[in-house]
Amino acid sequence: MTAPLTGGCLCGAVRYRLRGQPFHVTHCHCLSCRKASGAPFVTWFSVRLIELDWLGEKPAAYHSSTAVERGFCLRCGSTLTYHHESDPDDIDITAASLDQPEILTPEHHTWWQEHIDWAHPDEQAALPTYARNHG
Ligand SMILES: [Zn+2]
Numbered sequence: 023m024t025a026p027l028t029g030g031c032l033c034g035a036v037r038y039r040l041r042g043q044p045f046h047v048t049h050c051h052c053l054s055c056r057k058a059s060g061a062p063f064v065t066w067f068s069v070r071l072i073e074l075d076w077l078g079e080k081p082a083a084y085h086s087s088t089a090v091e092r093g094f095c096l097r098c099g100s101t102l103t104y105h106h107e108s109d110p111d112d113i114d115i116t117a118a119s120l121d122q123p124e125i126l127t128p129e130h131h132t133w134w135q136e137h138i139d140w141a142h143p144d145e146q147a148a149l150p151t152y153a154r155n156h157g
């Protein structure tokens with residue numbers, strides 16, 4: 023039995039624990055995710071809503087469209103969840119908010135039609151990488 027997966031926001035006010043296995047790990051390039059996070063794309067995983075426990079504070083909610091609710095930390099602003107009412111039993115969580123994001127294997131890029139040209143993975147692979155700051 024492996025330890026339950028845990029994660030949380032930047033400031034630590036919002037914490038969560040998963041009792042189920044993450045699935046559907048995707049890099050989402052849609053405009054809404056980009057605007058909501060300030061990042062060129064957001065990597066999400068899904069989990070069954072009943073297998074998610076909030077510890078500490080619950081995320082604040084913002085309706086980015088009538089059917090979509092996005093959760094974030096009210097204190098530090100971390101992007102945390104995405105819930106679509108057409109899929110009420112599942113919730114998406116930002117992969118990078120996990121304490122151990124390495125356990126995930128992203129499966130695909132979604133909303134590629136809205137991707138930023140320089141957020142192309144081949145472009146990224148061709149660029150030099152720096153472990154920390156550069157310049
Ligand atoms: Zn926070």
Ligand SMILES: [Zn+2]
Pocket residue numbers: 050051052053054055056133
């Ligand atoms: Zn998206």
